[in-house]
Amino acid sequence: MRSEQYVLLEEEFGAHNYKPLDVVLERGKGVWVWDVDGKKYMDCLSAYSAVNQGHCNPSILRAMVEQARKLTLTSRAFRNDQLGLLYKELCELTHSHTVLPMNSGAEAVETALKAVRKWGYMVKGVPEDEAEIIVCRNNFHGRTISIISFSTDPVSTTGFGPFTPGFKVVDFGDATAFEAAITERTVAFLVEPIQGEAGVIIPPEGYLRDIRRMCDEHGLVLILDEIQTGLGRTGTMLAEEHEGIEADLTLIGKALSGGFYPVSAVLSNAEVLGVFKPGEHGSTFGGNPLACAVARAALKVLVEDNLLANAREMGALFIKGLRSIDNPKIKDVRGRGLLLAVEFHTDAGGARQYCKRLKDAGLLCKETHETIIRFAPPLVITREEVEWALERIVPVLSE
Template identity: 65%
Template sequence: MKSQEYIDLEEKIGAHNYHPLDVVLSRGEGVWVYDVDGNKYLDCLSSYSALNQGHIHPRILNALIQQAGKLTLTSRAFRNDQLALFYKELSELTGYEMVLPMNSGAEAVETALKVARKWGYVSKQVPRNKAEIIVAEGNFHGRTISIISFSSEPLYKDDFGPHTPGFVSVKFGDTQELEKAITPYTVAVMIEPIQGESGVNIPPAGYIKEVRSLCTKNNVLFIADEIQTGLGRTGKLLATMHDDVRADVVILGKALGGGFYPVSAVLADRSILGLINPGEHGSTFGGNPLAAAVARESLKVLVEEKMIENAAIQGEYFLEQLSEINSPKIKEVRGKGLLIGVEIKEEAGGARKYCEALKNEGILAKETHQQIIRFAPPLIIDRPTIDWALEKIRKVLLDS
């Protein structure tokens, strides 16, 4: 079948909950992907940072194959020989005392919200059913009913009410507004250190430190959603580490599965996660041996192959070179590590047409929030490949 045949079939039968670029991929290796017609592309999206380690990393592939041939699922009704080792290795890497495994990022966010509420009732003594959690405008934490309830994007929520109560939204980057929003009922503040889906929005210098300080001062949990920013994407293991900040709760996903398998986790110390009792929360697939084996190897290759350090070095260069493109179409270039957004001026049209033009040049990127092109290649990308991409990007942004 040719690309258009696949596209026509998908459009006819599949629900239209995505608007993908019209490229039909059939193979990937490292930073490169190939379509069914034989064309080669540089992946500059990394499946929203789920492919930090690159496509089909051989070590992760081998871990998947080896474990798939032995044991794939036990449910949490029984123990398996991979989960405890996953806990140990993730705990030692991040410094958190306990781990709660799930599958998708949204599930992990929901888990963190439940944990924060129980902590509020048991440890902070907030009256039951009165807990409030503060979030930031422009957030993207997932698409469950509760999560879209505190989204500020009408598209995500307007037709899906009634909405879940218990959430207060404040301006991202504004610590004064955050401080005013904290009440005796506040149990947590949950933010993304950098807002990815909202357009690679980077808060003002000192914001993360001040959030940490306000949470400590008011006996409130600081929850860092590092599903997209964590595991090396910004040039540190966790994005909060750029500010030498330790959140009370960290949410991981995406790259935790190395691009092979959905794996997510909530990390916290025993005083928080230790409050969860048997039966209060769970998942049939969460913590399964196949997921644990894949995640263990995914973490090892990130560290042992120095992908995090590479993200810092190559990201600084990529951002610097993009910032020097003197195009009247560009409003702003911003980013950290290999999470970079190029904002297009409204009068220059939406970012979609530039992503389509980049596709024709052999680069796959995706627009977010109409005007922003997000560049987030796998963390294994090297300087010559970035230089090759920059030539194509300059052509599109200067000539389109």
């Protein structure tokens, strides 16, 4: 079938909760993908950073196939030979003490919310059912009911109430506002080191260090959502490393499987996740042997293929090219590593028009918040491929 026929099938039989560009992809390799009509594109979205290791990475594929032939699922009613190894390797890479595996990023966030509430009652002594968690305006942590309960995006919240209580919202990047919101019932602060879905919003230098200090002074759990920023995307294993801090709970997902399988995890000091007792939290698929084998291979690729250093070097080249664009409609160009954004003024007619033109030129990216284009290619991208991308992006965005 041709692309148009696949699009019609989706429109007729699928729920209309997405608005994708009309390109129908059927295979991928590295930074490249091909549609059903045979046209080749460079992927500059990486499935929102889930394929940091490149499409169909052969090392991860090999691990997945080998494990799938042996054992895929046991549930956590029994142990398997992959879970303990993943725990050890994750802890060594991220300086964590304890790991709790889940499937999706949203499940990791929900796990953290439950853990810090229980920690607040058991350890900090907050009265039962009165725990407060501080979050940031323009956050994006997922789409479950509890998570959208503290979203400030009306698209995410309209028509979905009533909402889960217990959250306070402050401005991102404002450490003073965060400290002013703390009360005796506050148990945690949940924040993205860089707000990805909001448009690659980078906080002021020192912000993460300030909130780390304030959490220590007030006895709060610092939760960093690194589901999009972690695992090499910004040029370090975790984005927290740019300011030399360590969170109490760190949430990872997406690239934890290299795009092969839904895998997420909550990384913690021993105290917070220690509040969970058998039967209080879990997942049938969380920590299954197939997921663990895939995640172990995905982590190994990040390290052995030097993808963190490549993200730093190629990100510097990429952003230099983006900043060379001469267009008065561009408001800002920003980024860290290979998480980059071009923001247009509100009178520029929207960012989607540029995404469509770039698709026609053979490069795939996606707008966010109407005025921003996010560029986040797989971390395996080469210098020649960055230059190829810029040869198409610069003229299109200069229009």
